Amino acid sequence: MLKRFSEVLTAHKVVQLRQLAIQSGILSSGNKSQLVQRLAHHFETEPEDTCASVLSFDLGYRNFAFCHLNKDAEIVDWALVDFDLPSFHPSVTAPIIRQFIKDRIQDHLKVADKVLIEQQRARSNGSIGILEPILRVNSVEAILWGGLYEATERIDRPQLTMKPVLGQAVNSLWQPELDQVIADNPERFNKIKVGYYHKKQVSTLLVQYWLDTNTVIKCSEHFRAMFKNEKKKDDLSDCLIQALAWYRWSKFSKEYKKNLL
Numbered sequence: 001m002l003k004r005f006s007e008v009l010t011a012h013k014v015v016q017l018r019q020l021a022i023q024s025g026i027l028s029s030g031n032k033s034q035l036v037q038r039l040a041h042h043f044e045t046e047p048e049d050t051c052a053s054v055l056s057f058d059l060g061y062r063n064f065a066f067c068h069l070n071k072d073a074e075i076v077d078w079a080l081v082d083f084d085l086p087s088f089h090p091s092v093t094a095p096i097i098r099q100f101i102k103d104r105i106q107d108h109l110k111v112a113d114k115v116l117i118e119q120q121r122a123r124s125n126g127s128i129g130i131l132e133p134i135l136r137v138n139s140v141e142a143i144l145w146g147g148l149y150e151a152t153e154r155i156d157r158p159q160l161t162m163k164p165v166l167g168q169a170v171n172s173l174w175q176p177e178l179d180q181v182i183a184d185n186p187e188r189f190n191k192i193k194v195g196y197y198h199k200k201q202v203s204t205l206l207v208q209y210w211l212d213t214n215t216v217i218k219c220s221e222h223f224r225a226m227f228k229n230e231k232k233k234d235d236l237s238d239c240l241i242q243a244l245a246w247y248r249w250s251k252f253s254k255e256y257k258k259n260l261l
Helices: 002-010 014-024 032-045 090-109 132-154 167-184 196-213 221-229 233-260
Strands: 054-058 064-069 075-081 114-118 161-165
Touching: 002 032, 014 032, 014 167, 014 233, 032 233, 054 090, 054 233, 064 090, 064 233, 075 090, 075 221, 075 233, 090 132, 114 132, 114 233, 132 161, 161 167, 161 233, 167 196, 167 233, 196 221, 196 233
Parallel strands: 054 114, 114 161
Antiparallel strands: 054 064, 064 075
């Protein structure tokens, strides 16, 4: 089967292969042979079953966000968390994060079919040095992974699929929608330099549009009001967009694989 996928994909041009990678949620860089190999492996290993729910995490130590969507893309839970860490040494952060998982996340792990964790970078904007905030978030990321694996063992769900997700993959998928938000709000974005802050503002407006128009996601008035009143909306937006990205990746991969065969 892997050989068959490779043979069909080899007939595509590089630009087509990169678009397939973006729509499938896998790395879209590299030469043609690397893309073919990566895509063939993805379609070969893509599970046939339909996911019922997704639990998504956007990492941070002051602004940590998570959301849980059911099979109908309806928000089950959605929150922004400040761990209020008195120290960033693992001896302090580990007990706090482990307790948070027990109190807020464990019940979601009992019913979720896929867990997505934002994958952190080692450096910022390609710089040589590693900034202290990045080290702090990387520490939270490592402890979160350990705590989640511990929790899945505790609830007897060790086979629950948990996956790191690159922000670049999520942004690439939603780029047409993000570009439309910018086009619809020229007075807001013309004066903002393209970069981290710019992207955060755009993604927040995209989620607000979905909530206002009752499209893409289903949401109770409780969560709608929570998002409206929250000052730090970008992290809430990112964890939701990441979860919805998985739905699109999964649907596209299954349909393309079916057509390919």
